[in-house]
Amino acid sequence: MFPPFDPDLDVVTLARALIGARLLVRGAGGLIIETEAYALDDPASHSFRGLTPRNATMFGPAGHAYVYRSYGIHLCLNVVGRRGEAVLIRALAPDAGLEQMQARRGQGPLCAGPGRLAQALGIEPDDDGKAFDGRELQLIPFADTGPALWRGPRIGISQAQERPWRFGLAGAKGLSRPFPRQQG
């Protein structure tokens, strides 16, 4: 549910807090192992140029799902934070609804990458704007103190590449891409 996440958390803190949390979409999901933060004064963010029909959910209340279509093909799932801020969920360690996910994804990685993750979870355009209220969408915070994190530059952006706002669960299998410190 949302709270117990603080709706006033800055988006980078929220992105870190979501690592290790449990995400369930209509019963399918698992442990969040990779996130990225997108802020309001952030050239890489959809909200940077102000409110538009597509990004309207980013300007709505915290704790709702911002779903958008990428490259005309894939869907991506975000958790909205403060006004104009959102956290992109990039990878899960799936452990619930595995059969369903496999049926949607076929062979290959299930939840490593935002497009794959959205497909595995059965995310639809209609999910945009829905609340993480424990009905269709559920977020369960990591119970313990914060897990060890890896941090690095965000993936696939052309602006604000200097902001290291990608976070991963240290040592996790199933990350969408290696982190810099992971490279040998």
Place this chain on the structure above:
DNA sequence: CCAACGATTCGCT
């Protein structure tokens, strides 16, 4: 109205 561009993924070289 029109053209450019992705917060990506997959398949082939």
Place this chain on the structure above:
DNA sequence: GCGAATCGTTGGC
């Protein structure tokens, strides 16, 4: 490692 697929959104004319 590279390029195609694919289409809604966005911004400029």
